[in-house]
Amino acid sequence: MTTTADAPTTRGLLLPPADPRQHLTSPTTRTVLRLQQHMLAAAREYLTGAGFAEMLPPIIGPVTDPGGRGSKQVDVDFYGHKYKLMTSAILYKQASLLAFPKIFCIAPNVRLEPLETANTSRHLAEFHQIDVEMAGASRDQITAVLEELVRHIVSRVVTDLPEEFAALGRDTSVFTALLNQAFGRRTHAEAVAELIGLGHPQNPDAEIDWEGEALLSGRAAQPFFVTDYPKGSRGFYDRESAQDPGVLRNFDLLAPEGYGELCSGSEREYDYARIVTRMRETGENPAKYGWYLKLVREGIPASAGFGIGVERFTRYLAGLDSAWQANAFPKLPGVVSP
Template sequence: MIKCSISDVKQYEGQEVLIKGWLYNKRSSGKIQFLQLRDGSGFIQAIVEKSRVSPELFELCEHLTQESSINVVGRVRSDKRAPSGYEMDVIDVVVNQLTEDYPIALKEHGVEFLMDNRHLWIRTERQSAILRIRHEIIKSAMEFLNNHGFIKADAPIITPATCEGTTDLFEIDYFGESAYLSQTGQLYAEACAMALGKVYTLGPAFRAEKSKTRRHLIEFWMLEPEVAYLEHEGNLELQEKLVSYIVESVLKNRILELKAIGRDISALEEIKIPFERMSYDDAIKTLKNNNFDIEWGDDFGSPEETFLANLYKKPLFITEYPKHCKAFYMQPNPNRPEVVLCDDLLAPEGYGEIIGGSQRIHDYDLMVQRLEEENLPMDIYKWYLDLRKYGSVPHSGFGLGIERTVAWICGLDHIRETIPFPRMLYRVTP
């Protein structure tokens, strides 16, 4: 007998296999029972025919309950009507635990109830499909970077100061001194890039921003590549190649999951490089021409980003924002110092910013000037200034928000479904 996962049953058509999993759902039509199984890798329907199994086994299956853990032996056969293309005819079932009073029925529940039971909600077909797509996004992003000579360099989560120049920090007591949960691994990635050339960090980031919008989490994950000797234009090209690769990988490897959540796959098939580009100046003109109350120098909110992104079917770069809108470390345009060599990459279909990137300041004196302008503590940033003091070179990088990318690729209404256990303004459990 072959022990296999549901995702691999296609390799064993006509053979007997053992699947260890859980009963997701069940229905009966008299002499036939239809068991929907899940094992973490996927879902499959197992058919129990009364005429082909013992009376004891048929009765046992009649009493199986939702989310009971079971081992099922069956013969795999193809079936074009099945979502995965395969079903199995049951030969034997062993019950590991018979579940009682499972709280999440396969019906509509309120969001707060589901969030309170998030540890169980993630077992449903839709939620598990989203989390498998999330895995594919992270795996493919790392695969792309690894294949292009990047080194993974881990950044600390506990830091001595802000990286983004904001006050939205979680302060902690670090043995009698103040420290903070990291907002980004970028500054440390810059140091590693000066040692290793091309690096990326992947880890959690924390923002104490009191936001309740569908796009914000308090704790989220960021992928942050950083490259020595890379300038603004090369940075844009790297971003679009990475995002295109991610989308292609999801379409190739997670098509069943995309179908399970009802995603419009044709919209993702439009994601080909090059992406669309628009300067901040042109974006302001476009918004003003469409009756937005906005002036040059204002930052964009969700309504502005959504409108601009909906002009195109592909992601849109907005480039060269005013200096005062952006972080202290961004390189000014040498021909126009009031704007910086930066970009926000907006996902189509109204999903807004998924990447923020820039060329970094590499001149020591200019970095000192910017720190002073932002009233940031020079002693805390001494190590960061050293990067501009000892062998400084032009360099660039960006941060890709994992959850916002998942929301876009999955076509989700709210970011709370993009991470196993979301942390939001009024939710820190389970």
């Protein structure tokens, strides 16, 4: 794995250099950012070719994705009104389907994650997502789009950037299975059973915790989906199964080699009464979602979509120790940075 020369560490973990010049002029950073630029170009190439319209995402709004796992939103004073920086564009992605049936955006997100996530190698307070949403799509259809998109991006960079991979010391043969075989798939319940079998105390009602994800990821040879997360582990917009109440029609995509989650997605709730009820089940105050609920009440398309973490995906492809190495101006949770 690659590290930035002379980077400081804490508790054995690599931290970004305090001086942005050192980070931006490092050969590693430059190589990683070139790889990332190529990944984004490949993503645009694939999605545009598949008929997705690129939208420019909003940065602020009266409300944003409530998120999960204890991350805090950033408040913005908008002429005396409390606005939020986008933690994810999910509400706007659903709304954008009123303009185009298939959309994508490459969106910045800001989440003040709990301080302990500074140690996961995977969390940044500011990061980017390749956000995709498709009207009328089922989970099988949207995971097929995701699988093809990931394969296209990896194929492109492996073919076009052999020198960059060589400079990073990343053997591209690790992507052979990804490029040639269908991604694996298991349910959340199966993942929980596997973890408990491995002696990891995973709460069956909750997200797979970070250690659990790393364990599952470390045992895999290619990316795999975890589907059917329980209600109570995700936001109100992930659709609950009509056939199997309490189970969500959602998925995560996990990378192999211990890199963990790359992407979350789901079929979406789009019915007004269900969304209001799910908001209460997730402890939200529907009053603050006024504009969104009005749209939903008047009708929005059924849809499915996902968001790929750009820095995490880059970290996996480049074989980096930490996601911050894939960001030009990295901000770790709780660390004051440029």
